[in-house]
Amino acid sequence: MTTPRHPAMPIEVNGLSKQYGAVAAVRDVHFTAHPGRVTGFLGPNGAGKSTTLRMILGLVRPDSGSATVGGSPFRDLPTPTRIVGATLDLAAAHPAMTARTQLRIQSDLGGHPRDRIDDVLTITGLHRAADRRTRGFSTGMHRRLALATALLGDPAVLILDEPSAGLDPAGVAWLRQLVVDHAAAGGTVLISSHQLAELELSIDDLVVINDGQIVWSGSRPDFVDGHPDLETAFLTRTMTTEAAR
Numbered sequence: 001m002t003t004p005r006h007p008a009m010p011i012e013v014n015g016l017s018k019q020y021g022a023v024a025a026v027r028d029v030h031f032t033a034h035p036g037r038v039t040g041f042l043g044p045n046g047a048g049k050s051t052t053l054r055m056i057l058g059l060v061r062p063d064s065g066s067a068t069v070g071g072s073p074f075r076d077l078p079t080p081t082r083i084v085g086a087t088l089d090l091a092a093a094h095p096a097m098t099a100r101t102q103l104r105i106q107s108d109l110g111g112h113p114r115d116r117i118d119d120v121l122t123i124t125g126l127h128r129a130a131d132r133r134t135r136g137f138s139t140g141m142h143r144r145l146a147l148a149t150a151l152l153g154d155p156a157v158l159i160l161d162e163p164s165a166g167l168d169p170a171g172v173a174w175l176r177q178l179v180v181d182h183a184a185a186g187g188t189v190l191i192s193s194h195q196l197a198e199l200e201l202s203i204d205d206l207v208v209i210n211d212g213q214i215v216w217s218g219s220r221p222d223f224v225d226g227h228p229d230l231e232t233a234f235l236t237r238t239m240t241t242e243a244a245r
């Protein structure tokens with residue numbers, strides 16, 4: 001067996017909870033995203049996916065519980081952008097700057113080698129648009145730029161919030177391949193979505209959240225077992241908890 005390119009860095013979530021006023025956005029959430037696997041974090045709108053990802057990344061303070069990446073809380077990682085690449089909302093790209101300039105700034109901020117910029121432009125298929133100002137970029141191109149930024153530090157861990165939104169079918173296929181390749185190189189991928197069909201082929205494990213609570217976690221074959229496809233399994237499992245409330 002070949003040695004994985006990335007070090008093993010699991011994401012471990014232990015009892016995270018977050019309340020916003022009367023809304024219990026996330027309730028006692030536990031799961032692990034394992035190295036070498038793509039974990040789909042699935043749930044309907046408002047289920048608590050983004051809040052959970054933000055707590056893992058130290059952007060939202062949990063009311064209780066904790067999350068670690070490779071055994072450390074995100075804020076304690078010595079070189080965070082070399083360990084974790086994240087895309088949350090579309091990055092606020094400066095419209096008058098080119099993609100390459102934005103990547104150069106982010107690269108310098110993260111202390112990454114500048115020759116990595118061409119690599120990430122190629123990986124994300126943005127090389128031909130690299131010297132265009134981002135004001136003319138489509139949503140899909142902005143998504144690719146956000147991913148390119150996340151990849152600058154060649155991180156072992158990718159945390160991607162709804163990364164397929166705005167991508168065309170070719171873009172979705174490319175994204176699927178990117179996450180599969182990342183996991184095959186030993187990386188950890190945690191990818192949130194409510195677009196099940198788009199990601200189905202790339203997911204190894206699933207964590208399903210509904211109304212702030214984990215309703216299922218485990219391997220994709222176990223999740224689908226007894227259902228015709230992932231989408232039906234998802235609807236059945238999330239509707240069961242809906243009805244139980």
Ligand SMILES: Nc1ncnc2c1ncn2[C@@H]1O[C@H](COP(=O)(O)OP(=O)(O)OP(=O)(O)O)[C@@H](O)[C@H]1O
Pocket residue numbers: 020023024025043044045046047048049050051052194
């Ligand atoms: N900053 C905030 N202030 C108040 N309520 C919030 C805040 N952030 C999230 N919420 C609420 O917490 C709940 C979970 O939201 P969250 O964005 O985590 O869900 P999600 O699963 O990511 O949804 P979507 O798929 O629609 O992006 C929702 O009811 C949302 O309105």
